Amino acid sequence: MKDSHAVVIVGGGPTGLMLAGELALARVDVAIVERRESQELAGTRAGGLHARTIEVLDQRGIAERFLSRGQTMQVAHFAGPLDISDFPTRHNYGLALWQNHIERILADWVGELAVPIYRGREVTAFAQDDTGVDVALSDGRSLRARFLVGCDGGRSLIRKNAGIDFVGWEPSTSYLIAEVEMTDEPAWGIRRSEKGTHALGKVEDATLVRVVLEEPHVGHGEPTLAEVREALVAAYGTDFGARSATWLSRFSDAARQASSYRDRRVLLAGDAAHVHSPVGGQGLNTGVQDAVNLGWKLAQVVHGTSPESLLDTYQAERHPVAARVLRTTLALTALHRGDERSKALHESMAELLRIDEPRKRYGAMMSGLDIHYDLGAGHPLLGRRMPDLDLVTDAGPLRVFTLLHDARPALIRFAGAFDITPWPSRVRQIDARYNGAWELPVLGAVAAPTAVLIRPDGHVAWVSEGTDHGLRDALATWFGSPDRFDPRVRFVDATSMEIWQMVLPSDGLPSPPAPPGFKTGAQIALVTMGERYLVAFPRVEVDAVLEDSLATIAALDGATVVLVVDFDRPGRAVARLLGAGDPARAAMAVAVVKYSWAWDETEEILVETGVTTHAVRVVYAAPTFTVQATLRGE
Known part of the structure; x- marks a missing residue:
């Protein structure tokens, strides 16, 4: 007998957990298949949340859980730090927080939403038909889902078995990463030279040393402690008595992206859809934002509110974002090489980014605050993130992000009446006042709208500058065909x-x-x-x-x-x-x-x-x- 779920997510990392939470908020029967027995991660992998990701978490009312565990700082960088403290956002900073903490917090949230997790199991095969997907697990169990989402990393079995191409650039360099004990005092910090970029740092709450070493040639396979010792000697002239490795890994600057994020009832998100060098800290953030873009759309399709064609907008919106991330990380890798030519380029870029306009552009790009989905011509807000304004309503003060805590769309009316009677069960309506400045990162001040329609992911789907032109089309496009109601039925x-x-x-x-x-x-x-x-x-x-x-x-x-x-x-x-x-x-x-x-x-x-x-x-x-x-x- 098969257990059935509307959606099965393969992979319980940050992307899979965020997607599960989004679907659970929308009352979708969702489950996760995760190969790990617990949420523990091997190694203290760098996490770090950029400003837009913190905003996304704030939209769900859970940002404080992360902020209370990490350290806020200016984490965005290109050829040096990018200060975004003057940006028009409540979160004009990033958050330093290890990935294992990020995952635990997300897992606790998903647990509160009662999402089942099939732990200690892997997907071994799947087959899709016109109505769903049969999923075989490593323990012999079978699941049935209407949709299957691969959030299972760069080596995604879901992507491979779906036959989706993973195209891009082969690696030009690779790095060893390890956590080891050292008998001698290491040379703490980052070192850049002709031999590459290397770093030694303390592991949180431990006596271990975290080692990152650029290899002279692209390495392959699982690394060994002997390789780490040899690389330490090559870079520092000594191995500092490295011993007792608790974690060994290897990463490269390979940059690849799935040619399609969807094959009928199978979808991809996070590293399963795009991989690149970790420099710049873009991977986890891009994956979480994939999940927030996909979650509400998939929920509406599952509930029958919207046609399956809505899922095509996931590819249309998120594929270009990741494509830009891939090219950005390629540029960052080149800038951080230790040879003299790369150093000269790095210094020139650093000087350029001390000028306000370039700093703001690159700061917005690296923090995710400049993401713009192409929803057509119109007001600058269209397709961009809605600012978290402090509104005034008849019921009292209200933040915009508070409206999005339950992942429902909202129509905010600042002036005039806009009738959405056919969609009252789907779109929250708020009459509000806002007397402050309307300002967007990079773009600066924009004209105050008379109404905005906000999608569950926080992006603006429609803007009024005095009329309701285009409102019904936007409602139908994003939230399905209009409801039909007897006059005696009303929603409040x-x-x-x-x-x-x-x-x-x-x-x-x-x-x-x-x-x-x-x-x-x-x-x-x-x-x-x-x-x-x-x-x-x-x-x-x-x-x-x-x-x-x-x-x-x-x-x-x-x-x-x-x-x-x-x-x-x-x-x-x-x-x-x-x-x-x-x-x-x-x-x-x-x-x-x-x-x-x-x-x-x-x-x-x-x-x-x-x-x-x-x-x-x-x-x-x-x-x-x-x-x-x-x-x-x-």
Whole structure:
């Protein structure tokens, strides 16, 4: 028997963990397959977060977890440090933090979101068909997924088995990296010479020395302690008594990129999609941002909100970003060579970057703050990151990034009315005021918009300069076809949420529920019929008797559907569709084919949409009515 998930992610590193969190926030059934038994990493691998990655984490409300563990500093560099402290962002710095800490924090977050991880297992094979992917694991288990995402590193089995080319530049140099004990005091710091670039540093919380040595010739295979000793002697004239290696590895300046990030139901992200030299600290950051770009799009496809063609925008947007990263790291590698010609070039670039304009351009590039997706002509904000403004609303002060904590899109209206009635269940609407300057890195001041539509990844999908021209097209492009709703169905934003119960009266008929408390950023559906009403949380199925009919709010394949059931004879009911999140499904014939009612047992309604039969179940246990329903296809 196969365990099934909507999405299976192969690889539990930073990219895979971030993607899992994004999908879990969107209520997608996602699981990770990770070959390591725990989240521990061999060696203290450098991590480091650039400003845009910190912003992305702030958009999910988890940036402080990282900031509290690392050290903020100016980490961006090209031919020397690039100071971005004058950039218009709340996070005008980078964060020095080892990768093992980054992974643990992400893993804790994913654990809070209840994402299952198949640890100690590897994917050995997979086969995809028109509806999903069968995944074979090393322990003999099989998984079934609608989509498979390879986040399994530069040697990605997923990429290789999908037949996706990995094109680019062969290595011109390689480095040994090790953690060893030394009996003699080492020469701490970075050394550049004709023999290459080398570094010796202390390992955090240990007596070990971290060694990085450029090799005279490109090395291959797994390194040995003997090779490290020989390289130390060649670079420093002594091996400092190196012994007892706890970690040995090798990396090169090879730069390669997947020709395509997608093959039907198989996708790639992070190092599986692009590899390059670690100089500049771009790899982890690019992978995390891949995940944030892909996550919400994949969720909408899984839920049936958007067509699969939305996934093509992942390739269109992220492939050029990584292509630029590859060329940047090639340039950085050349700048850091120790020969006299490279030194002269390095000094010239360093002098150039002391001038404000080049510093700002390169600082924005290295920090990720200048990423621009080509969404067409228009306002400079279009396709760029939305600044984390301090807004003023009728409910009080509000940060833009707070709106994105649950990975939902938002329309912020600064002036005028912009009607998005057909999309209320998908896009949060906020009326706000902002009197400060509108400023972007490198570009500087831009005109204040009257409204902005922000995608879940924090990039601006539409900008108004006084009219709603293009708004409906942007909504349909990024968030699916418009909803169809009965006038009695409306969605409202709320401030806090909790599961509620309602007491059954003595006559056995449930009273309308009292308004519950609501969770920040949540949205509820409200149906009114006469003097009675029904309140429901998104994707939670609840029933109530309204005007002698049973109203059910459910989620059918990602569409929010309101059914009003009329009883025409005992044991049978006829359903009328009031609203749906997908007009194609709304047009389908909907009929209740089975109905049973018992207060101390289980009520089951089978709903046929013409494609799938769904079972909506609510468990009753007098004297309380508790929502325990989940939707399942049969």
